[in-house]
Amino acid sequence: MADYTPRMKARYDEEIVKAMTEKFGYKNRLEVPKLEKITLNMGVGEASxxxxxxxxxxxxxxxxxxxxxxxxxxxxxxxxxKLREGMPIG
Structure with a gap:
């Protein structure tokens, strides 16, 4: 279980940090801002x-x-x- 790295974090570490280092001229990898949290939200609308x-x-x-x-x-x-209490909304 210790070997597992979330896909989004791996992509951030491998691709995005490198691109930001080049684009903004950071001299050190530690200068690149770190992600604290990624929040995903989906509303299902009529499908509820x-x-x-x-x-x-x-x-x-x-x-x-x-x-x-x-x-x-x-x-x-x-x-x-047309929403009732307890119905799934997202």
Missing amino acids: QDKKKVQTAAEEMALIAGQKPVITKAKKSIAQF
């Missing part, structure tokens, strides 16, 4: 009515991020959006 589409969207997000996403559920019902 269909649980299968929500599940598919979650699987796609897992492929992109390399982590299992948290499916957010509605806290309150909103009649104009």
Whole structure:
């Protein structure tokens, strides 16, 4: 497990740090700003009515991020959006 490096971090270390060093003229690799956090968000819109589409969207997000996403559920019902409390929204 210690050998695993997240794909986005590996890409940042291998490609982006090198490109930023050249572009901004950093003399040392440690001068390049570090990423603290990457946040991904996906809204499913009309697909919230269909649980299968929500599940598919979650699987796609897992492929992109390399982590299992948290499916957010509605806290309150909103009649104009045809949204009920507890329905998945993203």
